[in-house]
Amino acid sequence: MAKVIQSEADNFNVGDYVTGVLPWQKIITVDAQKVNPIPSKEVPLYLYLSVLGMPGMTAYTGLLEIGKPKQGETVVVSAASGAVGSVVGQIAKIKGARVVGIAGGDEKTSYLTDTLGFDVAVDYKRDDFAEKLEQAVPDGIDVYYENVGGALSDEVFKHLNQFARVPVCGAISTYNNTEAELGPRIQETLVKSQALMQGFVVAQFSDYFKEASEQLAKWVSEGKIKSEVTIDNGFNQLPTAFRKLFSGDNFGKQVVQVSEE
Amino acid sequence: MAKVIQSEADNFNVGDYVTGVLPWQKIITVDAQKVNPIPSKEVPLYLYLSVLGMPGMTAYTGLLEIGKPKQGETVVVSAASGAVGSVVGQIAKIKGARVVGIAGGDEKTSYLTDTLGFDVAVDYKRDDFAEKLEQAVPDGIDVYYENVGGALSDEVFKHLNQFARVPVCGAISTYNNTEAELGPRIQETLVKSQALMQGFVVAQFSDYFKEASEQLAKWVSEGKIKSEVTIDNGFNQLPTAFRKLFSGDNFGKQVVQVSEE
Numbered sequence: 001m002a003k004v005i006q007s008e009a010d011n012f013n014v015g016d017y018v019t020g021v022l023p024w025q026k027i028i029t030v031d032a033q034k035v036n037p038i039p040s041k042e043v044p045l046y047l048y049l050s051v052l053g054m055p056g057m058t059a060y061t062g063l064l065e066i067g068k069p070k071q072g073e074t075v076v077v078s079a080a081s082g083a084v085g086s087v088v089g090q091i092a093k094i095k096g097a098r099v100v101g102i103a104g105g106d107e108k109t110s111y112l113t114d115t116l117g118f119d120v121a122v123d124y125k126r127d128d129f130a131e132k133l134e135q136a137v138p139d140g141i142d143v144y145y146e147n148v149g150g151a152l153s154d155e156v157f158k159h160l161n162q163f164a165r166v167p168v169c170g171a172i173s174t175y176n177n178t179e180a181e182l183g184p185r186i187q188e189t190l191v192k193s194q195a196l197m198q199g200f201v202v203a204q205f206s207d208y209f210k211e212a213s214e215q216l217a218k219w220v221s222e223g224k225i226k227s228e229v230t231i232d233n234g235f236n237q238l239p240t241a242f243r244k245l246f247s248g249d250n251f252g253k254q255v256v257q258v259s260e261e
Numbered sequence: 262m263a264k265v266i267q268s269e270a271d272n273f274n275v276g277d278y279v280t281g282v283l284p285w286q287k288i289i290t291v292d293a294q295k296v297n298p299i300p301s302k303e304v305p306l307y308l309y310l311s312v313l314g315m316p317g318m319t320a321y322t323g324l325l326e327i328g329k330p331k332q333g334e335t336v337v338v339s340a341a342s343g344a345v346g347s348v349v350g351q352i353a354k355i356k357g358a359r360v361v362g363i364a365g366g367d368e369k370t371s372y373l374t375d376t377l378g379f380d381v382a383v384d385y386k387r388d389d390f391a392e393k394l395e396q397a398v399p400d401g402i403d404v405y406y407e408n409v410g411g412a413l414s415d416e417v418f419k420h421l422n423q424f425a426r427v428p429v430c431g432a433i434s435t436y437n438n439t440e441a442e443l444g445p446r447i448q449e450t451l452v453k454s455q456a457l458m459q460g461f462v463v464a465q466f467s468d469y470f471k472e473a474s475e476q477l478a479k480w481v482s483e484g485k486i487k488s489e490v491t492i493d494n495g496f497n498q499l500p501t502a503f504r505k506l507f508s509g510d511n512f513g514k515q516v517v518q519v520s521e522e
Contacts, residue, residue, distance in 0.1 A: 149448040163465075171448035180449075184441035187410040187432035190460025197458045199451025204424075 001049055002028070002035070003261065012037065019048050024238050026258070043220070045261070050083045050253035051216055051227040054202060058169060059087035060212040061205035063145055064095075066167035066198045071096035073142035076156055080121065081108040081228070083253035084169060087216075088145045089118050090225045097143070100136045102152065104248050111251075116226060124152050134159065143167075149174045150181060157189050166197040176246060228252025262310055263289070263296070264522065273298065280309050285499050287519070304481070306522070311344045311514035312477055312488040315463055319430060320348035321473040322466035324406055325356075327428035327459045332357035334403035337417055341382065342369040342489070344514035345430060348477075349406045350379050351486045358404070361397045363413065365509050372512075377487060385413050395420065404428075410435045411442060418450050427458040437507060489513025 004016045009032035012018065020035035022028060038048050050056060069075045075092040079085040080101025089099045089112065101112040101121045109121035120136040122129060133155055140161035146153060149171025160166070174181050190197060205212075219225040230250045232241045235258045244250040265277045270293035273279065281296035283289060299309050311317060330336045336353040340346040341362025350360045350373065361381045362373040370382035381397040383390060394416055401422035407414060410432025421427070435442050451458060466473075480486040491511045493502045496519045505511040 146448060149446055153446075153448070168448050168451045170452060171446070174446065174449060180445035182443040183446040185410055185414075185432070185435065185444040186447050186458070187407060187414065187429050187460070188435060188441075190429045190458060191431060191462065192460070194460050194462055194465055196460075197447070197451060199448070199453070199455050199457075201452065201455055204455055 001038075001045060002030075003259070007032075017041070017045060017048075019053055024235075026235065046229050046231070046253065046255050047220065047227060049255055050229060051087050051220055051225055052213060055083035055253060056087050056216045057205070057209055057212050058202040059084045059145075060091060060216060061202060061208050062167040062169050062200055063088050063091055063143070065205055065208065066196075066200060067092075067143040067145055067165045069095050069097040069143045072098070074098045074100065074137055074139055074161075075143040075145065076100045076102065076137065076141050077145040077147070078102045078124075078152060078156070079147035079172065080112055080118070081252060082147065082250075083227075085145070085147055086112075086116055086228065086252060087225060090116055090219075092143070093117055094219065094224055098139075100133075100141075102133070102148070102156075108251065111228065115228075130155050140164075145169065146171070148172055151183065154183050157184075157186065160189065160193040160195050162194055164193050164195040166195060168197060168199040172246065229255050231255045231257050233257050262299075262306060263291075264520070268293075278302070278306065278309075280314055285496075287496065307490050307492070307514065307516050308481065308488060310516055311490060312348050312481055312486055313474060316344035316514060317348050317477045318466070318470055318473050319463040320345045320406075321352060321477060322463060322469050323428040323430050323461055324349050324352055324404070326466055326469065327457075327461060328353075328404040328406055328426045330356050330358040330404045333359070335359045335361065335398055335400055335422075336404040336406065337361045337363065337398065337402050338406040338408070339363045339385075339413060339417070340408035340433065341373055341379065342513060343408065343511075344488075346406070346408055347373075347377055347489065347513060348486060351377055351480075353404070354378055355480065355485055359400075361394075361402075363394070363409070363417075369512065372489065376489075391416050401425075406430065407432070409433055412444065415444050418445075418447065421450065421454040421456050423455055425454050425456040427456060429458060429460040433507065490516050492516045492518050494518050 001019050004012050017038040018035035069092050075097040077085045077088045081103045089101050092099045099118045101118045104125040109123050112118040112121035122132045137159050141159045142161050144166045146168045147170050150173035229252050241256045262280050265273050278299040279296035330353050336358040338346045338349045342364045350362050353360045360379045362379045363383050365386040370384050373379040373382035383393045398420050402420045403422050405427045407429045408431050411434035490513050502517045
């Protein structure tokens with residue numbers, strides 16, 4: 001997120017706030033088409049970096065366009081307390097699904113059930129993860145919203161129901177591996193459960209962004225969707241904050257605040 | 262396939278031929294709803310076990326309902342000389358795709374290009390498989406019709422294009438493993454290529470069977486789809502013939518003929 005301090009574009013004025021995929025830089029010159037204006041300052045600005053920004057769009061479109069949860073189905077989401085996962089779970093609840101979140105540590109799992117209203121939260125850092133997951137999905141899994149990958153997800157795949165859908169948003173557990181990490185190949189699982197698995201990048205759903213942002217803003221204003229944020233202060237905190245995405249030490253959307261505003 | 266020798270069902274007469282998933286048994290009593298009549302004896306009966314039977318339905322529905330190949334796209338199929346794969350490749354050609362078949366040995370690869378009209382055939386049993394595959398798909402892969410699984414398919418996945426589709430029909434290379442065989446996990450590949458992978462069993466597409474069988478019969482009668490068969494004679498050949506499915510020693514549809522007819 002950035003503030004416009006000089007503009008040659010008709011649709012941006014000095015003082016406007018914009019979001020975009022921007023470099024870690026204090027002052028930048030950017031093509032007006034590469035940034036999006038923030039409609040109002042009525043809600044905290046950081047919401048436009050989480051539930052009302054790309055993470056919210058990613059949650060909304062991946063869950064609803066690929067996962068298509070139905071009333072009474074079981075939805076599992078990994079990295080469930082994160083900026084994307086937390087919104088996925090809350091939308092799935094709104095759609096009438098039973099929602100199981102996977103996260104690491106007591107603080108995050110309690111947040112999922114106590115604050116966000118998930119039905120069950122399972123701690124992947126505990127030794128009894130596989131057992132607790134099995135107990136959490138007595139009717140199997142209809143939608144698994146995949147953010148994490150790795151051994152965690154291998155356990156989830158064991159419980160896929162017939163015609164399950166798996167939107168694959170990311171595999172953050174594996175991004176820092178120098179070699180491909182090995183696991184059970186997925187083909188037999190997909191045939192047995194006649195399941196669909198689809199990788200996506202949010203940009204492919206740009207036609208839905210307007211609908212998604214309006215709907216999300218409505219749910220936020222009605223208190224149906226809550227959004228957590230971890231704010232670190234100061235430009236020099238950027239590397240530390242970035243590393244937290246991989247260690248799991250952040251909570252909700254990781255934001256670095258570089259200005260008083 | 263069986264011949265009706267006694268019938269209490271209105272729609273079956275003595276002398277009719279039927280197909281179905283039936284046990285290895287010389288005389289059986291079967292529910293009339295579990296078998297399908299063969300419309301005519303104008304074509305060789307074994308075609309109702311291959312291109313005009315379940316393998317043909319499997320090829321047609323998986324390719325067209327999940328793979329959705331478009332004119333000019335590249336379609337790769339594994340177990341390409343088999344009862345399903347050979348039909349997949351020929352339908353993809355009819356739809357205007359560039360078709361690459363993967364099979365084992367000179368005889369099968371030559372059959373694909375010389376008889377069935379595939380654009381390229383790649384021999385997975387040769388040491389240069391990975392290299393030859395790469396050369397065979399200079400524009401990447403848009404549809405991979407998966408019959409085989411294992412290390413062979415890991416190589417194929419390296420070449421998936423953006424928005425590729427992977428109908429997963431089977432993973433015959435792994436069925437006899439007692440433990441899950443390990444390979445690179447698929448999540449990162451799916452996200453990078455925004456690809457769709459979907460396991461299916463032909464029964465899910467039963468609504469399309471009528472359309473599929475009529476279209477396939479038309480293509481067969483026009484000479485656009487050819488079908489190969491390996492016939493072993495004698496009821497006692499069943500176990501040997503079954504094992505050939507896993508060793509790759511059959512050619513096209515494996516049939517055991519137990520009667521003169």
